Amino acid sequence: MRKLWRSGEPFIWLTGGALALALLMVAGLVGLILYNGLGFFWPKHVLRVTLADGKVMTGQVADREPIPGTPGQYRIKLRVANRDLYGADFQWVDESQIVKREHPLDLAVIERTEWGLLIGTIKEVRDGGQGAATGPQAGWAAIQKRLPEAIRVRKEIKRIETGEIGGINYAQEQIRLKLRRLELRGVATGPEVAAVQQELAALEERYKQQEARLAELRRRQVGSALITADDGKEKDLPLSQIVDIYFPNRMGLATKAGHYAAKISEFVSDDPREANTEGGVFPAIFGTVMMVMIMSVLVTPLGVLAAFYLREYARQGPFVSAVRIAVNNLAGVPSIVFGVFGVGFFIYFVGGSIDRLVYPEALPTPTFGTGGILWASLTLALLTVPVVIVATEEGLAAIPAGMREASLALSATKLETTLRVVLPAVMPSILTGLILAMARAAGEVAPLMITGVVKLAPSLPIDGFWPFVHLERKFMHLGFHIYDVGFQSPNVDAARPMVFATTVLLLLIVGLLNMFAIRMRNRLRRKYATSAV
């Protein structure tokens, strides 16, 4: 026994076992998220079951589990959808009650702009109140003929609403602020005011034109489809509300794969619909990436300069040691504390001051005196600055003293040495710090919730209206989106797969940002590899 212990063999097993356990946990975590997240977009078959009491139910199988208390018995969770008809999206069905299962080919799954999925059979297609086609086959043909136009018109309406009218609204707001500014200066009449008034009138005219175009477009949307569902319930669905319609029971593997790819691309590129539970998450992706970028731009110079002072200029002693310990401990402060600081200092104090000095015309509506992407990024920069300082300091300490001496002996000053020799050599360490900071910032949610992240941001922080980058705007964030969809949405069950899909995306984005930074660091490392001799 003693011999076995002294051979070291058991200890090797112990260390290997610990590593294997850690790997297993990571793989399990990622695997679970991937499985749940990526399965979400796969078009599932629609099942129609007939129960012993004659009741018919149609839906997609979402889950299957043993019934508590009755061994050997299972029940399935059927996603019956049609929330507006049945009241609930999901139904539990005991398998023992099922007398018949079938997969009718005519069952259509319809994604629409309101009320979630609709599952049923096409009964009739109407055009302006007139019946255009009857029965599943003819109805499907009629829908196919009309749907592209309906979708085109819907997109056009949305473009006018957000693009044209949004732009006019933005311009109107700017003019209103201009008027208010004049008023604050004491100018209530005169040529300036008249000119502004004239601009406003022109805008009003443009607004009316767009309104008319919208009304015209809306009038053209007259088609609708009558869909029958279980219990003889019917839904008269306007074609303009249909986002997508497909027949999963007719689809082969290739068609399903194509549909799957289309859904994923929609997920990453579209705006969210229906309280974030449907549609895409593009604004959240955009917000996350932009926030991390702004944070990086802010944190790198700050952290690097601080580290340079600590290591290169400060006289090493008890005071500097104390500062170093304090900086390290700052990394352990709960992130919500930084959030509270961000609200108290950045938003109320700095933002409030900016508003009073630069944007008095907008008050009492705050411009910078409320949460926004700049404040959120600054808060995160503060949160991650210890990471950058520590990494940079370690890099500085690792630079051989000989390198600095060589530069000084060549008649370089300390500043020249720092900029030409030390800074390039410490670059990889700075990037290591930045990588860690980015990973931390991209995953942080708590401080963001109080410094500028919202459930639904009406516009992106970058758009086509001057000055193009709007750092004061509130934004969406994937981490918060996960929380919001999973726990704050009206239909948690239906939204749950979306939580996993969004998590996959968040992991992917953090991974991509890291990979980008790591590649950059490796390139620098090759360029500035420190001497090994």
Next chain:
Amino acid sequence: MAGNVQVTASLNPAARAASLMETPMVEVEHLSFWYGDKPALKGISMSIPKHRITAYIGPSGCGKSTLLRCLNRMNDLVDGVRITGQIRIGGTDIYDPKQDVTELRKRVGMVFQKSNPFPKSIFENVAYGPRILGTTNRGDLAGIVERSLRDAALWDEVKDRLQDSALGFSGGQQQRLCIARAIAVEPDVLLMDEPCSALDPIATAKIEELMLELKNSYTIVIVTHNMQQAARVSDYTGFMLLGELIEFTVTKELFTTPKDARTEAYITGRFG
């Protein structure tokens, strides 16, 4: 103690006569140096002749590196040091408060014990000094780099790899690169702090050969642990012990007929 300093300050007349026959490049007078309260150099006086190789030998901790680093004021970087006495290089007092340190270091180049090329290309390493001094023209730089590398006998080995990282070369090549980098700014004096202690005998031989070549244009001061090296390359040798310059004379004389018993004990290997 004070008397002792006085004694060593007045060198043996033969040595003084020998070095005074030459044009002095560096003159050290009554130089004392302290790290905090600890004395490292005690009243050193001597004269280093122009275009000659002057070597310092002595056991570890005897102050020979400290002496060398006083000559280009590298000791300024250390906290809590104190210095008295005078050092003149080319007639100017280098510890004069008006003396610009960077100007001094342009005139006094240095090669270190451990080769310390910058993590840059060969070209950028050699061009570093000239760039610091304000040469920006690419053609001028290329000329300086080629001349320096030729002078350091490295040109033929690296001329096709000027853009490669300096860190990919052997220790001996790196040390010759450091020499090329030091002479790129055309200093008057070249200080070498145990330049071969990390090198194998073949690389050492190359550096020694190079030193003999370079002494035609530069005044070289070398610190070495290796007595054979001092005997092989230097014209004058000083033996240092516990911060004192025990004996300083023509190399041949020091190794064949040492005047001081301690010198004899050291060169015959009885201590050190």
